[in-house]
Amino acid sequence: MAKEILTVKELVKRYKELIALDHFGMSVREGEIFGLLGPNGSGKTTAINCILSLLEYDKGDIKIFGKEMSPKAYDIKKDIGVVPQDIAVYESLSVYENIDFFCGLYIRDKETRKKYVQEAIDFVALNDFVKFRPKKLSGGLKRRLNIACGIAHKPKLIFFDEPTVAVDPQSRNKILEGIEELRKGGATIVYTSHYMEEVEQLCDRVLIIDKGTTIAEGTIDELKGMIKKSEIITIEASGVDEKTITSIKEKSTVYNVEYDGRVLKVEAGSGKHNVIDIVNILQEGGYRMKKIFSEQPTLNDVFLELTGKQLRDE
Amino acid sequence: MFKYYLIKTLRNKMVLFWTLIFPLALMTVMKVAFGSIYDMENSIDPMKTVIVTEGEGPYQDGFRDVVSTLSDKDSDNYYFDLTEEKDLAKAKDLLLDEKAEIVFSVKADSIEVFLSEDHSDTAAIISKSVADSFDQKYTMIKDAYMKDPSAAASIAQDISSMTASTKPVENVFDGDPDPYTWYFYSTFVMGIFFIAMMGVALVGDLKADVSAEAMRFSLSPAGKGKMIFYSYLSKLIPCLMITAIQLTYMKLVLNVPLGKDPLKLFAFTVSAIMFSLSFGVICGLFFKGTVSQRANKATAIIMTSVFLSGEMIGVLPGLFEQYCPIINDINPATVMNMTFYNLTVGNSVSGFYLNITKIIAVAALLLVVGALVLRREKYASV
Incomplete structure (x- = not known):
């Protein structure tokens, strides 16, 4: 197993009466993309800010690269890159100047910095905009500039805090592809988001956080294995009677059936022939079926089952 | 780093407006409106x-x-x-x-x-x-x-x-100061005082709880002391340039008397700039909100101070001197005005030294406090 380069144990952060992080813990392994998933206000950004020593915490233990993290830990900071949720670039500097400025906070040697800055520009594909000021860039291009400023110094551990908020789908895909590229280049990524699709697509392991507490942690499959729902079957069939619905409900792997007079939605646990069995029951009743879907549960289903509420509030 | 801080300062249009364009525009309007009357009175x-x-x-x-x-x-x-x-x-x-x-x-x-x-x-x-x-x-x-x-x-x-009553004024407040000259000096001082906005911007560059850009700085291994120095210097140099432009314009275009001692004038200008910059840093550090909210609060203080110094109602400092002199003593804009006035018109050398000592002492105090707070190695509390 790859070594852990970030460990957080028993982290507690209070804002007066509000407990933002309640004995929160996580561990990130070298070379992985680790997803921190939770609804808005769940404590994701607070956790990241505590880890980065931007925020003082009440209790807990944070180690990065095996060393205690603190505001003075410059030897740790030099290998960390951060892409904050808010776009953190200077409006009065051009694209090139911004990347050069922030890279200069880490890299003193001019020649090395020049090379790194160019590589960062290539990486986010902003070559045609190097002389532009940020206000002339679109939202997606600004996000890419924000990323370039955070990764130009080639950090070993990179934090992405909701980097795709308010970004169009095309730019979002480019950002996600770029993060995958960074991992291939040897970086370890911590990725926070409330977009479950992104996390499912990108992350090797995921931690679900809610109300400052770890709800679950593991690979996507491990998380989905934690809930009893393993299949959602949707069938369009009109006029299904109560007797037939009861027959479906009596099947051992089925634990929930909803029917609105037109669409039948069946939630089932793991079973090899769930769809066939239900189709057979409907055929025996002489019902004509138009469309049949079978879906795997999403992280939202995992979150819903573990917390009793939706992951996304919008 | 210094280069980029300098570029940022020079491209900050808002600060350049308040510190250079606005005062020069006000002075020019004053000159156009009342200059002919004043010139007639003074060139008979x-x-x-x-x-x-x-x-x-x-x-x-x-x-x-x-x-x-x-x-x-x-x-x-x-x-x-x-x-x-x-x-x-x-x-x-x-x-x-x-x-x-x-x-x-x-x-x-x-x-x-x-x-x-x-x-x-x-x-x-x-x-x-x-x-x-x-x-x-x-x-x-x-x-x-x-x-x-x-x-x-x-x-x-x-x-x-x-x-x-026709004898010249010996000291700024022995009688009403010449309102025409006082207006120019007050406007010049207002421009210098607005340099405080650069102090607020400096805090915005360096304090992680003030701006997202500063958060990047706080996360980096860059030495704080060096960055504070670079940032301060990158503000101080443009400020000197701005005041040099103002003084040149006042002397050559507006014919405003600037005294006969360039060294004292330089000392006054540098100390006033350092006071304003340090004052802005303190405002940036201790006010709440975003950089622009902090700058707005600083602007409100500057405007009040400048108003009380007689920028709009020239007799105000004279009235305060008569009924409540402490207001003049603690109002930064009035102290700077008096220093400038003593230097050039009032002929009160002791008044000049007293006031410039006040400015330097307060500037040094604010500078030290600001630098110490900015340099503290602590959690940023973002």
Whole structure:
């Protein structure tokens, strides 16, 4: 197993009466993309800010690269890159100047910095905009500039805090592809988001956080294995009677059936022939079926089952 | 790093507007609106004047004293190139020969004014107003004397007070400062005080809880002390350039007097800039909100201070000096104004040193406090 380069144990952060992080813990392994998933206000950004020593915490233990993290830990900071949720670039500097400025906070040697800055520009594909000021860039291009400023110094551990908020789908895909590229280049990524699709697509392991507490942690499959729902079957069939619905409900792997007079939605646990069995029951009743879907549960289903509420509030 | 901080400062249009464009625009408007009147008052060539007195008495003596005061070559109010003549007809001949422009014929209780054929408007206005003003005051005092003879002793003193009011101001608040010059100095000081906005911007560069850009700095291994120094220097240099432009414009275009001691002027300018910059840093550090919210709060303080220093109502500092001098003592804009005024117009050297010492002391204190707070190695509390 790859070594852990970030460990957080028993982290507690209070804002007066509000407990933002309640004995929160996580561990990130070298070379992985680790997803921190939770609804808005769940404590994701607070956790990241505590880890980065931007925020003082009440209790807990944070180690990065095996060393205690603190505001003075410059030897740790030099290998960390951060892409904050808010776009953190200077409006009065051009694209090139911004990347050069922030890279200069880490890299003193001019020649090395020049090379790194160019590589960062290539990486986010902003070559045609190097002389532009940020206000002339679109939202997606600004996000890419924000990323370039955070990764130009080639950090070993990179934090992405909701980097795709308010970004169009095309730019979002480019950002996600770029993060995958960074991992291939040897970086370890911590990725926070409330977009479950992104996390499912990108992350090797995921931690679900809610109300400052770890709800679950593991690979996507491990998380989905934690809930009893393993299949959602949707069938369009009109006029299904109560007797037939009861027959479906009596099947051992089925634990929930909803029917609105037109669409039948069946939630089932793991079973090899769930769809066939239900189709057979409907055929025996002489019902004509138009469309049949079978879906795997999403992280939202995992979150819903573990917390009793939706992951996304919008 | 220094290069980029400098570029950022020079591209900060808002700060450049408040510190350079706005003060220069105000000064220019003032010059265009009132400059001609001021220039007329201050560039009157002494007019050849003859005074002819008929008989002896307090009226004739009093008027002769007034005109003599206005004929003092060492005075700022040197209006009359005066000669005395016994014979009015001879005096009038001098008018005809254009050897005199004004003739005052003073009798026991009246003054007659004669002017040459090609007299100037200035000669007509000044000679008439001096004669009328004297006559009114003398009549008023004489009436008082008729009612209460014990007041006789004060007649001479009252008449002499008429001339005292025309003497130049020795100290800023010994009398009302010249409002025209005070306005220019006040506007210049306002521009310098607005440099505080750069101090707020400096905090925005370095404090992670103030801006997302500063958060990047806080997350980096860059040394804080060095970055504070670079950031401070990158603000100080443009400020010196801005004030140099302002002073040059004031001197060469607006003809505002700037004193005769460039070293003292430089010392005043640098200390005022450092005070304003440090004041802005303190505002940036201790106010709440975003960079622009902190800058707005600093602007409110600056505007109030500048208003109380007489930028819009020139008599305010004089009133405070009379009824509540502590307001002038603690108002930064007034202290800076007084320093500048003492340096150039007021001729109060002790006032200059006292005020510049105040500015330097407070600037040093704020600078040290600001640097220590900025340099603290602690959690940013974002």
